[in-house]
Structure formats: C-alpha cells, structure tokens
Amino acid sequence: xxxxxxxxxxxxxxxxxxxxxxxxxxxxxxxxxxxxxxxxxxxxxxxxxxxxxxxxxxxxxxxxxxxxxxxxxxxxxxxxxxxxxxxxxxxxxxxxxxxxxxxxxxxxxxxxxxxxxxxxxxxxxxxxxxxxxxxxxxxxxxxxxxxxxxxxxxxxxxxxxxxxxxxxxxxxxxxxxxxxxxxxxxxxxxxxxxxxxxxxxxxxxxxxxxxxxxxxxxxxxxxxxxxxxxxxxxxxxxxxxxxxxxxxxxxxxxxxxxxxxxxxxxxxxxxxxxxxxxxxxxxxxxxxxxxxxxxxxxxxxxxxxxxxxxxxxxxxxxxxxxxxxxxxxxxxxxxxxxxxxxxxxxxxxxxxxxxxxxxxxxxxxxxxxxxxxxxxxxxxxxxxxxxxxxxxxxxxxxxxxxxxxxxxxxxxxxxxxxxxxxxxxxxx
Amino acid sequence: xxxxxxxxxxxxxxxxxxxxxxxxxxxxxxxxxxxxxxxxxxxxxxxxxxxxxxxxxxxxxxxxxxxxxxxxxxxxxxxxxxxxxxxxxxxxxxxxxxxxxxxxxxxxxxxxxxxxxxxxxxxxxxxxxxxxxxxxxxxxxxxxxxxxxxxxxxxxxxxxxxxxxxxxxxxxxxxxxxxxxxxxxxxxxxxxxxxxxxxxxxxxxxxxxxxxxxxxxxxxxxxxxxxxxxxxxxxxxxxxxxxxxxxxxxxxxxxxxxxxxxxxxxxxxxxxxxxxxxxxxxxxxxxxxxxxxxxxxxxxxxxxxxxxxxxxxxxxxxxxxxxxxxxxxxxxxxxxxxxxxxxxxxxxxxxxxxxxxxxxxxxxxxxxxxxxxxxxxxxxxxxxxxxxxxxxxxxxxxxxxxxxxxxxxxxxxxxxxxxxxxxxxxxx
Numbered sequence: 001x002x003x004x005x006x007x008x009x010x011x012x013x014x015x016x017x018x019x020x021x022x023x024x025x026x027x028x029x030x031x032x033x034x035x036x037x038x039x040x041x042x043x044x045x046x047x048x049x050x051x052x053x054x055x056x057x058x059x060x061x062x063x064x065x066x067x068x069x070x071x072x073x074x075x076x077x078x079x080x081x082x083x084x085x086x087x088x089x090x091x092x093x094x095x096x097x098x099x100x101x102x103x104x105x106x107x108x109x110x111x112x113x114x115x116x117x118x119x120x121x122x123x124x125x126x127x128x129x130x131x132x133x134x135x136x137x138x139x140x141x142x143x144x145x146x147x148x149x150x151x152x153x154x155x156x157x158x159x160x161x162x163x164x165x166x167x168x169x170x171x172x173x174x175x176x177x178x179x180x181x182x183x184x185x186x187x188x189x190x191x192x193x194x195x196x197x198x199x200x201x202x203x204x205x206x207x208x209x210x211x212x213x214x215x216x217x218x219x220x221x222x223x224x225x226x227x228x229x230x231x232x233x234x235x236x237x238x239x240x241x242x243x244x245x246x247x248x249x250x251x252x253x254x255x256x257x258x259x260x261x262x263x264x265x266x267x268x269x270x271x272x273x274x275x276x277x278x279x280x281x282x283x284x285x286x287x288x289x290x291x292x293x294x295x296x297x298x299x300x301x302x303x304x305x306x307x308x309x310x311x312x313x314x315x316x317x318x319x320x321x322x323x324x325x326x327x328x329x330x331x332x333x334x335x336x337x338x339x340x341x342x343x344x345x346x347x348x349x350x351x352x353x354x355x356x357x358x359x360x361x362x363x364x365x366x367x368x369x370x371x372x373x374x375x376x377x378x379x380x381x382x383x384x385x386x387x388x389x390x391x392x393x394x395x396x397x398x399x400x401x402x403x404x405x406x407x408x409x410x411x412x413x414x415x416x417x418x419x420x421x422x423x424x425x426x427x428x
Numbered sequence: 429x430x431x432x433x434x435x436x437x438x439x440x441x442x443x444x445x446x447x448x449x450x451x452x453x454x455x456x457x458x459x460x461x462x463x464x465x466x467x468x469x470x471x472x473x474x475x476x477x478x479x480x481x482x483x484x485x486x487x488x489x490x491x492x493x494x495x496x497x498x499x500x501x502x503x504x505x506x507x508x509x510x511x512x513x514x515x516x517x518x519x520x521x522x523x524x525x526x527x528x529x530x531x532x533x534x535x536x537x538x539x540x541x542x543x544x545x546x547x548x549x550x551x552x553x554x555x556x557x558x559x560x561x562x563x564x565x566x567x568x569x570x571x572x573x574x575x576x577x578x579x580x581x582x583x584x585x586x587x588x589x590x591x592x593x594x595x596x597x598x599x600x601x602x603x604x605x606x607x608x609x610x611x612x613x614x615x616x617x618x619x620x621x622x623x624x625x626x627x628x629x630x631x632x633x634x635x636x637x638x639x640x641x642x643x644x645x646x647x648x649x650x651x652x653x654x655x656x657x658x659x660x661x662x663x664x665x666x667x668x669x670x671x672x673x674x675x676x677x678x679x680x681x682x683x684x685x686x687x688x689x690x691x692x693x694x695x696x697x698x699x700x701x702x703x704x705x706x707x708x709x710x711x712x713x714x715x716x717x718x719x720x721x722x723x724x725x726x727x728x729x730x731x732x733x734x735x736x737x738x739x740x741x742x743x744x745x746x747x748x749x750x751x752x753x754x755x756x757x758x759x760x761x762x763x764x765x766x767x768x769x770x771x772x773x774x775x776x777x778x779x780x781x782x783x784x785x786x787x788x789x790x791x792x793x794x795x796x797x798x799x800x801x802x803x804x805x806x807x808x809x810x811x812x813x814x815x816x817x818x819x820x821x822x823x824x825x826x827x828x829x830x831x832x833x834x835x836x837x838x839x840x841x842x843x844x845x846x847x848x849x850x851x852x853x854x855x856x
C-alpha cells in the first residue's frame with residue numbers, strides 16, 4: 001500500500017486516505033460489477049448447479065435475483081458488468097438484454113471473488129479509466145428499500161472518489177451468526193456522505209453471544225460484501241498486497257478487448273490465486289485505515305437459505321393457500337428456462353417444445369390448511385397440500401422433494417453433500 | 429326374527445339361539461366374503477377412486493391389502509368370494525388368480541354393505557347350501573397375528589354353526605373415537621369356542637370420555653365389521669328384518685349362475701335398499717339376543733388414515749432413511765398397476781409401454797435427517813428428503829403431494845372434499 005496508503009497513522013481526522021480523485025462535488029455514477037457465481041447450495045433442490053440461485057425468481061416478482069440486482073442499481077449506474085461462469089453466460093445474456101454483450105465476462109473456471117471482481121475492475125479501468133468508481137454487488141441478494149440502497153451507494157461513491165475502499169454496512173436486525181460483521185469507528189466527514197464511518201476491522205462469523213455483544217455496542221454492521229472503490233485504488237491495493245494475482249489479472253484485462261483474449265485467458269486464468277476479496281483487500285486495507293463504511297437500513301436479504309427465503313416471501317392473504325408463502329414458479333419473465341434449454345441438464349423439467357423453446361412450466365395448485373407461516377416452493381406444477389404443518393418448508397421440484405423447517409436451513413448443505421457422496425450428481 | 433329367534437328371553441344359559449346346524453364337532457371351514465369397496469379417501473393422494481386402498485400394497489410386503497386379506501383367510505377358508513365394483517373387477521382378478529372368476533361378484537353400483545354381503549351369502553347358499561358358514565371380512569385391514577386371527581375365526585365358525593351371528597371383537601388398544609364398540613356379556617359356553625360371549629349391544633363411535641369408560645369395564649371391544657354366520661341364518665334374519673331387500677337379493681342370487689343374471693341384475697340391483705349390515709342385522713339381532721362375539725388380540729389395523737398407516741409401517745433401521753417408515757412403492761407384486769392400465773386414469777404415472785403393460789414405477793430415493801417417526805409414501809420415484817421434521821407424513825405421488833402429521837389424519841377427507849368442490853376430479 002505504498003502508493004495508496006490507507007490513512008497512515010490511523011488518524012481520526014476526517015481526511016481521505018489517498019490522493020483525491022477528479023471530483024467536482026457531484027455524485028459519480030458507478031460502474032457496477034456483479035459477480036454471479038455459486039449454485040446456492042442451501043436452496044437445494046430449488047437451485048442447482050445448472051440452475052443457480054441468481055437466475056431464479058425467488059421473490060415471485062417475475063424477475064430473477066440477477067435481474068432484480070441490475071434494476072436496483074440502474075439509478076446509480078453508469079455501466080453494468082457481470083462476471084459469471086461460461087456455463088451461465090448465455091442465460092445471463094438472455095435475462096439481461098439491456099446489458100451490452102461485451103460487459104458479460106465469462107470466467108473459464110471459478111477463481112473466487114478477488115479474481116472475478118479484480119478482472120472486471122481492470123477491464124473497466126481499461127475501458128473507462130482508472131478513476132472510474134466501481135462497485136461490486138452480489139447477484140443473488142434482495143433489497144426491499146431501493147431508495148435507501150441508492151442513497152447509500154451514492155454516499156459510498158463520494159467516499160470512493162476520495163480514495164476510500166467503501167463497504168456498505170447492513171443494519172443488523174438480529175444477532176446473526178451467519179454473517180461477518182463490520183466494526184465501524186469515527187465519521188469520515190466527507191461532504192455529501194454524512195453517514196460514512198471509518199472501518200476499524202472486519203470479523204469472521206461470530207458465535208451468538210459475541211454477535212449479541214456486537215449489536216449492543218451499536219457499532220457493528222453486517223458485511224454483505226458490497227464494495228465501492230475507484231478502479232485504480234482497488235488495483236493499486238491489489239498490486240501491493242497480491243502482486244502476482246494483480247499481474248495475472250492485468251495481463252488478462254489488457255488482452256480482453258483484443259484478438260488475443262482467449263489465448264491469454266487460457267494461459268493466465270488457471271494460475272490466478274483463489275482468494276476472496278475480503279481477505280485479499282478489505283481486511284488488510286482496513287487494518288491500515290483505508291476502509292470506510294456507509295451504514296444503511298434497507299431491508300436486505302441474502303436469500304442464503306430457506307430461513308431467509310421464508311422471511312422474503314410474504315404469506316398469501318387469500319385463496320386456498322392463505323397464510324403461507326408460495327413460490328409456484330421460479331422462472332423469471334425473461335427465462336431461467338432459457339438456461340435449462342441451453343444446458344439441457346434439468347431432467348423431467350428440461351423437455352423442450354419442437355421449436356426449441358422451453359415450455360412454460362405449469363403453476364402449482366397449492367392448498368394450505370392449518371399451516372400458517374409455511375413456505376411452499378414448487379416448480380413441478382403438481383397439486384401441493386399442507387395440512388396442519390405450520391412453519392413447514394416444502395420444496396417440490398420434478399426430480400426431488402425437500403421437506404424441512406426454517407430452523408434447519410443450514411442443514412441443507414449437508415443433504416447436498418450426502419447426495420454428492422452417494423453419486424447423485426444428477427440431482428446437484 | 430320369528431323363524432330364527434336370537435335366544436329369546438335373554439337367558440344367560442349357554443344355549444344356541446336357533447336350531448343347531450350339521451355340526452359333528454369339527455370346525456367348519458368358512459366361505460369367506462370380502463366386500464372390496466371404498467376409495468380410502470383418508471389416504472389421499474395415495475389412494476384414489478381408480479386406485480382404491482384395497483388394491484394397494486400399504487405394508488411394503490409386496491402384496492395388496494386385498495391379497496393380504498385372502499392369504500390371511502386361507503387356513504380357515506373353504507371358498508373365497510369377493511364383491512367389488514365393476515370398475516375394479518379386472519384388477520381384483522389380476523391380483524387374485526387363485527380365486528375362481530365365478531367367485532368375483534361385480535356390483536353395478538354401490539348399494540352399501542348389506543346388499544354386497546347379502547348377495548354373496550345368497551349366492552353361496554345357492555352353491556353350497558344354506559348351512560354353509562359365511563364370514564365377511566373387509567378387504568383393506570391388516571392383522572399382525574394371523575394365528576390369533578385364525579383361532580378366533582374358528583371359534584366364531586363353531587358359534588355360527590350353532591345359529592349365532594358372530595362378530596370378531598377387536599381388543600381396544602386405546603380409547604379410540606374412530607370405531608364403534610361391541611358390548612360383551614356372559615359367555616356363550618359353546619364347546620370349542622371358549623372365548624365366545626353374548627353381545628349386549630353395539631355402540632356408535634363414542635366421544636373420548638365415553639371410550640375411556642368403556643375400556644375401564646373390560647367388556648368392550650372394537651367392532652371391525654367381521655361377521656361369521658350360517659348363510660341361512662343371515663338370510664332368514666334379513667327376510668324378517670328387511671323383507672324387500674331380502675327378496676331383491678334372493679332374486680338376483682337365484683339368477684346369478686344362469687343366463688338371466690344381467691337382466692335380473694339390471695332390474696333389481698338399483699332398487700336395493702342402501703343400508704349397512706350393522707344397522708340391518710347386527711344391531712336388531714343383538715337386541716334380540718342373537719349375536720355373539722369372539723374377543724381377540726391380533727394386531728389389527730384398519731389402515732383408516734395416515735395415523736394408522738404410520739403405526740403400520742415400521743421405521744427403517746438402517747440406510748439413508750433410518751428412523752422413518754417408508755413406502756417407496758404401493759404396487760403389489762401382481763399389479764395394482766394393472767388396474768391403472770385398464771382405466772388409464774392415473775395421469776403421469778399412467779404411461780404404458782408399447783406392449784400395453786404398465787411400466788414398473790421407479791423406487792423412490794428417500795433420505796431422512798432428524799426426522800424420526802416420519803412416514804414417507806412415494807409413488808413418484810423422486811428423491812425425497814426430510815430434514816428436521818420428526819413425525820411428519822409426506823405422501824408424494826406424480827400429480828399430488830400431501831404434507832401433514834398423524835394428528836391431522838382425519839382432516840384429509842376435508843382436503844379431498846375441497847378438491848372435489850374446486851372441480852379437481854382428476855385428482856380424486
């Protein structure tokens with residue numbers, strides 16, 4: 001961090017940690033980076049390797065989590081770049097016709113979040129300059145209050161322009177042991193970003209007692225991995241902290257928009273270090289005083305499991321399923337089905353019509369008696385009846401059925417592990 | 429009851445209630461009558477109109493409840509006669525190749541149990557004489573202790589030979605409100621039938637307090653509708669108590685084995701009174717002192733709902749579903765599927781192979797974590813996972829899924845009623 005020191009000396013004065021950017025006082029639009037990876041194992045059997053969580057409509061709103069993410073960012077975005085696996089690039093393109101094809105970056109293999117976000121930031125730096133403010137946002141979370149979200153991102157962009165690595169600090173609504181926490185310190189006092197606070201450090205997922213103690217102080221927020229930073233600042237931190245990884249990313253980015261891309265990608269990508277951006281950048285830069293956070297309360301949900309999904313899907317107020325949350329299709333309007341059609345790995349659901357388009361899945365007929373607070377997700381089109389099982393979680397797909405409760409949401413991963421161990425790759 | 433009075437005067441002496449039969453002291457083999465009707469609504473969606481309970485293998489033993497009933501009776505049976513609806517006669521014939529086709533009586537329409545059992549008794553009387561001892565046994569119950577069952581039936585046959593209408597009195601293992609009760613009085617003191625007792629009366633299904641009071645006396649048994657009686661005695665009682673119904677049945681029976689059967693059946697059957705044998709015969713004859721009971725403890729289960737089924741299906745002791753009861757197929761070895769093939773009313777499961785035979789349904793892959801005491805019945809061949817739902821009941825079929833608990837077993841009928849009201853005849 002010699003060239004972009006993070007407020008050396010840990011001074012509490014409200015100074016930006018490195019040379020000021022080209023700010024004219026207006027809020028810069030950000031270049032959004034959306035890493036779209038991960039199957040969402042804890043949502044099995046709804047999500048699968050070939051039908052990952054971010055391509056699914058898990059809110060019943062008619063659009064996928066990825067589409068929702070892009071729409072949420074639109075008011076604060078100059079450009080959108082999605083980084084995803086080669087297997088999903090066609091489905092992502094189908095779902096995001098408004099995103100130029102050149103902004104969809106295909107990873108040949110997963111190399112963790114630093115490589116994905118770093119590559120996107122480097123490509124953006126080449127295309128838009130190193131002063132461009134980038135922001136990375138997971139493809140598979142939801143935000144209820146988009147105005148609050150946009151406000152926080154704008155403040156983060158102003159802080160980023162001043163050289164901070166900025167993370168959005170999610171208001172902790174309970175002592176969750178499922179998230180890491182951000183420990184916030186003094187205000188950053190940057191004009192236009194009144195909520196900005198210096199970050200004293202990041203924590204791993206705590207135990208319940210520790211989480212409760214965090215909340216009692218009022219200084220801790222959930223870390224949702226939303227980072228806003230100038231592209232140049234990010235790449236300089238990376239060059240300082242992980243020079244080999246930075247060099248590999250830079251080589252690939254330099255070749256991205258020229259004919260040599262595939263050649264360079266094939267040579268350099270597999271050698272990139274697998275590391276999360278939290279460990280590679282956020283933690284060491286925070287320790288050096290270079291990270292700020294913008295706390296926000298915006299109804300964030302990581303859709304991390306069936307407990308989170310149960311909170312997300314509002315119970316129906318009328319009809320035969322009144323009292324229960326129902327997802328009777330998880331195909332987005334623009335076609336998570338398209339993804340299936342492309343990879344043909346969805347068993348009974350993967351049947352295609354003669355013209356090659358995926359058939360519209362029939363809506364499930366869901367009926368509930370004495371089962372308030374239950375969640376039913378069905379992609380099979382069957383009749384599903386819950387009788388006297390309040391709070392149950394029932395996930396009904398053409399080839400697999402899961403019956404559980406929100407309290408056992410974290411156990412779903414173990415089920416998937418057991419299926420893998422039993423050789424049921426067809427179900428993963 | 430003038431010609432076959434039921435021990436008039438209520439004398440407690442051990443006398444048979446009407447003229448002695450042709451007993452030589454040996455136990456007469458009985459002519460079994462098995463009325464096979466009723467869809468088993470409380471076992472929906474496992475049982476359907478076109479896939480009734482008695483045709484299903486609900487014990488996992490590889491044979492249907494009907495087949496189990498016939499096998500259980502074999503040691504005490506001279507002949508077996510099944511009375512069933514025309515829609516099921518082919519499936520019954522498939523499942524019971526050992527029963528002569530002429531002993532399968534097809535009802536043109538349901539006229540309740542008195543018509544069904546009366547017709548069979550009358551046909552048997554024509555074929556084997558009025559002294560033949562008949563016994564009626566439901567097609568869809570289970571008995572764990574066949575030796576105890578056979579012993580009770582033999583005692584009942586000896587009592588029947590002496591002119592009694594005999595009912596098997598099931599040991600009440602708890603104060604059930606789902607069954608009617610038999611109130612037993614003094615011993616009948618018939619040689620060879622040491623357990624026989626006079627019946628003081630039958631009760632309707634009691635409330636819980638009344639049921640508990642019954643049990644405390646030691647004199648009450650569950651009424652499972654198993655009656656053993658000489659054919660002539662039964663028909664004489666009927667002629668006395670329901671002369672019009674008796675005349676109709678006699679006319680049909682007289683024509684059964686001659687060319688005029690269909691003509692007579694078409695004319696007389698629809699006019700037969702719809703009444704249960706309990707109301708037509710058992711109750712009035714008991715009031716007149718002509719009914720005896722043989723109490724027995726034999727592990728009887730009426731498979732009347734998912735509470736009963738949960739008790740019936742033993743939890744697996746090993747494998748991925750250890751701790752839960754699993755029915756991963758309900759097709760009997762000789763083919764409940766054959767019934768489907770015939771009526772073609774089973775939706776996705778009804779696909780037939782080119783040669784017209786029904787395909788073998790794939791076995792479900794059932795996995796259970798933290799769900800001891802659960803019951804999983806699956807006919808879909810899917811992977812079914814229960815995670816943290818002890819005692820749950822999950823019934824997974826190709827077109828309908830039910831998730832409930834044993835405590836809500838009686839509510840299943842309401843679900844079926846709601847489906848009918850919603851016009852979902854395809855699911856019934």
